[in-house]
Amino acid sequence: MIETGEILQTMRMIQEExxxxxxxxxxxxxxxxxxxxxxxxxxxxxxxICDKARNxxxxxxxxxxxxxxxxxxxxxxxxPVSLICQGDPKPIAKALNKAAEDVGVNFLGGYSALMxxxxxxxxxxxxxxxxxxxxxxxxxxxxxxxxxxxxGINMNAVREMGEIIRETAMLTAESDxxxxxxxxxxxxxxxxxxxxxxxxxxxxxxxxxxxxxxxGPGVVKVALESVRGQPFDVLxxxxxxxxxxxxxxxxxxxREASQRLKIPFGIVDLSLAPxxxxxxxxxxxxxxxxxxxxxxxxxxxxxALLNDAVKKGGVMASNHVGGLSGAFIPVSxxxxxxxxxxxxxxxxxxxxAMTCVCSVGLDMIAIxxxxxxxxxxxxxxxxxxxxxxxxKTTAVRVIPAIGKKAGDRVEFGGLLGFAPVMPVNTMNNDAxxxxxxxxxxxxxxxxx
Amino acid sequence: xxFYVQGEFGMTKALISVTGLDATGIIACVAGKLxxxxxxxxxxxxxxxxxYFTMLMVVDLDGAGMSFEEIDQHLQPVRDRLKMTIHMQRMxxxxxxxxx
Numbered sequence: 001m002i003e004t005g006e007i008l009q010t011m012r013m014i015q016e017e018x019x020x021x022x023x024x025x026x027x028x029x030x031x032x033x034x035x036x037x038x039x040x041x042x043x044x045x046x047x048x049i050c051d052k053a054r055n056x057x058x059x060x061x062x063x064x065x066x067x068x069x070x071x072x073x074x075x076x077x078x079x080p081v082s083l084i085c086q087g088d089p090k091p092i093a094k095a096l097n098k099a100a101e102d103v104g105v106n107f108l109g110g111y112s113a114l115m116x117x118x119x120x121x122x123x124x125x126x127x128x129x130x131x132x133x134x135x136x137x138x139x140x141x142x143x144x145x146x147x148x149x150x151x152g153i154n155m156n157a158v159r160e161m162g163e164i165i166r167e168t169a170m171l172t173a174e175s176d177x178x179x180x181x182x183x184x185x186x187x188x189x190x191x192x193x194x195x196x197x198x199x200x201x202x203x204x205x206x207x208x209x210x211x212x213x214x215x216g217p218g219v220v221k222v223a224l225e226s227v228r229g230q231p232f233d234v235l236x237x238x239x240x241x242x243x244x245x246x247x248x249x250x251x252x253x254x255r256e257a258s259q260r261l262k263i264p265f266g267i268v269d270l271s272l273a274p275x276x277x278x279x280x281x282x283x284x285x286x287x288x289x290x291x292x293x294x295x296x297x298x299x300x301x302x303x304a305l306l307n308d309a310v311k312k313g314g315v316m317a318s319n320h321v322g323g324l325s326g327a328f329i330p331v332s333x334x335x336x337x338x339x340x341x342x343x344x345x346x347x348x349x350x351x352x353a354m355t356c357v358c359s360v361g362l363d364m365i366a367i368x369x370x371x372x373x374x375x376x377x378x379x380x381x382x383x384x385x386x387x388x389x390x391x392k393t394t395a396v397r398v399i400p401a402i403g404k405k406a407g408d409r410v411e412f413g414g415l416l417g418f419a420p421v422m423p424v425n426t427m428n429n430d431a432x433x434x435x436x437x438x439x440x441x442x443x444x445x446x447x448x
Numbered sequence: 449x450x451f452y453v454q455g456e457f458g459m460t461k462a463l464i465s466v467t468g469l470d471a472t473g474i475i476a477c478v479a480g481k482l483x484x485x486x487x488x489x490x491x492x493x494x495x496x497x498x499x500y501f502t503m504l505m506v507v508d509l510d511g512a513g514m515s516f517e518e519i520d521q522h523l524q525p526v527r528d529r530l531k532m533t534i535h536m537q538r539m540x541x542x543x544x545x546x547x548x
Contacts (some may be wrong), residue, residue, distance in 0.1 A: 068537030252544040
């Protein structure tokens with residue numbers, strides 16, 4: 001029996017509190033598309049994606065209509081391209097983008113390389129092609145894993161990524177460096193993440209899998225309004241209850257999509273993913289807890305509580321939880337984070353601390369256009385160190401805003417939002433980054 | 449007021465919510481259309497909140513022999529005539545969210 005009040009609560013969550021399913025992401029294995037001839041490989045990739053994903057968007061829309069829950073994005077993640085390309089990866093990039101356009105998805109992720117321990121020839125070729133590929137394609141997302149708790153930090157890859165991010169920003173300067181919004185550098189990347197820009201279909205994944213990412217920071221914020229002034233125990237409990245409800249809908253959508261597409265269900269990712277819309281902000285959950293703005297002393301503790309409670313509530317609601325699962329803290333995609341940055345309440349250093357307890361890392365942060373490649377590499381190395389030592393996923397998605405300085409504004413549009421350019425510590429680190437090599441894996445990597 | 453979700457095996461249940469300014473004959477009009485499509489009404493609750501008519505109906509769609517989308521399209525003339533918001537969604541979402 002469902003009570004009228006419960007029905008109205010669900011309807012209010014969807015209509016007024018911006019509750020939605022952020023994405024149904026179809027993971028597709030492309031290992032069998034590899035070919036010595038890049039053109040032939042590209043054709044196989046295109047054909048396979050179009051075959052496997054032909055009903056994805058239509059099915060997503062049907063579920064959306066029938067259940068009355070918005071499914072904002074339909075996406076595809078594929079096997080890291082460096083694993084299938086035996087020559088020039090650019091034809092594959094074009095084929096991926098074309099396939100994404102033709103099946104009608106919003107993004108396709110997997111123009112990726114896993115080089116946490118070292119690089120292959122294919123990894124190097126893929127890395128070199130990233131700036132050009134991201135400037136010439138619209139829907140393709142790239143990611144590079146440069147570190148893991150098991151293998152340490154590949155500092156050669158870290159150095160290269162600093163340069164590649166700068167180059168990508170230069171090539172897409174006209175669109176405020178949009179190419180860099182589609183490029184993420186990971187430590188401990190996960191294989192079943194449905195969120196962009198870092199989604200790829202890991203090598204341990206099945207032939208195809210449906211992974212669903214939920215959202216709903218607005219719902220959590222509204223729920224917390226009813227427990228103002230109450231102790232943290234009550235706060236945590238309220239978040240857990242809300243996360244449970246949100247995730248149950250994610251599970252329902254995943255099950256439905258899996259049944260209709262006849263593709264196995266992979267995971268539900270419990271992440272609270274914000275958008276630039278008012279009422280859809282993770283930062284505003286933190287302010288609801290009693291902070292004037294995100295960045296105020298106490299922010300890291302607030303985020304830690306939120307991240308943990310979301311997992312505890314969500315994990316009971318789905319039979320397989322995975323992906324990144326936690327609270328995202330992107331800057332340009334969250335109106336509360338944008339406001340805090342503009343007011344000077346939130347700095348890059350505070351964000352770095354927050355990434356120790358959030359689900360991922362430094363995300364969608366616009367930095368001054370004259371930031372050196374070595375400085376960007378330093379930011380990546382710091383973030384990777386946090387991930388490696390704490391056995392969590394961390395990432396860097398920074399956007400050098402070419403021709404702009406701290407305080408100027410960049411605009412990406414849509415879910416990617418807009419942001420004030422954030423100042424960066426400019427102390428020289430060239431000699432540190434120039435060393436190269438590999439930072440050894442920490443002692444606790446030896447767990448056997 | 450309670451709505452039963454668990455029905456007979458295979459039953460496709462949906463919630464139809466009707467909201468808007470109160471007028472005469474709203475229930476008759478909606479129920480008439482449902483009957484025309486052979487859609488059985490399982491449960492119904494109706495109230496006036498601040499001059500706004502709010503009705504929640506649980507229905508079984510299986511009798512209609514039409515797709516969800518087609519049924520929804522058939523409700524369009526009712527929306528136009530009554531000038532009310534009529535929203536139909538599968539009952540499963542409420543069950544998923546509020547029941548373990």
